[in-house]
Amino acid sequence: MKCRVCRGSAVIDLKRHNANFCGEHFLRFCHQQVEKCIDEFDMCSTSDKLLVAVSGGKDSLAIWDILTNLGYEADGLYIGLGIDNYSDPSGEFAKTFAADRGLKLNVVDIVEEYGYDVPSGSRAARRAPCSACGMSKRHIFDRVALEGGYDVLVTGHNLDDEAAVLFGNVLHWQTDYLARQHPVLPARNGLPRKVKPLVRLDEREMAAYCVIAGIDYMLDECPMAAGNKHLRYKDALNSIEAASPGSKQAFFHKFLSKGAPFFAEAAEELRDELSPCETCGAPTPNDICAFCRLVERAGGQPVPVELTVRP
């Protein structure tokens, strides 16, 4: 196989683009896809101060690398979740990435700051671990972004993530969730703008980006996620993708262009339902936000996030 750009030896073939690339031109392709995504959805500008949520995995480290390469001012945020044999090594990948490149990484440890970890929090709140984890992280993303004066919160959700979420939402016709699914959520109710610049790139491409760019990332899967519904949806979509390359991209991006407008009215209604949490002040549809209820049930304290800045 030859690189589509330089005709040198290709290292990766992208069936959905009917294209092969050498390492150098694949990295350039990924940068171009992110630029195109940022422009298409008007996500941010180089004058914005970005906060990238990093887990130590391939997607978040790749998007942090791409954004800094494209000239964006982007700091990182790592959240220690207290998951045995997983959180600490993941954090080391994030810290090493930041230190090697002289980037600023904010670190929040939920055990130290809030007095619970994801396994105990999910049990106490009677939530699935991924639900408790995601909800905790979203709350801390918002607080750190606001306290640090960041304009935009960036997450590493890729095309596979979004296609799988869409698949799940369609399977159960979750119209309120469908109304919210978009690569950009505008700043509102005190929450920062949130963007997903990787939605034009899939997981295999992000892993390849890290291998080619020399980014070490956490290879092991989170033990709490094993066998979850989301992974099954991804498997199903990849089976379709193997038979019909481009299906995932068409499914998600045509939803955005053709399907999402049908849910616009529901999205507007959802915007008016939030009021400040009585405990922490975060926007919530209830008197007490889900995060504060989880912290209370887990026996912790809903204390404010304190930033730890690492060079």
Next chain:
Amino acid sequence: MKIELRNPTRTVEIEGAMSVTKLLNKLDVNSASVLVICDGVLVPTDAFLEHDAVVEIRNVISGGAGVIYGATV
């Protein structure tokens, strides 16, 4: 050739040389879900793997926290 797989981490031996596509078919692995790294170098699906190659088949699918249905990020 020696094949390294992850999640769970394990090593299997496969006899003979063959293409990446044939290897993945033999192992019943979907090419959309993995990268193939031969002797430390990323290779495309038409690459030919020698009988003594050391090959890593790296799963690229992750699905943990933060990917919640209806999550607003």
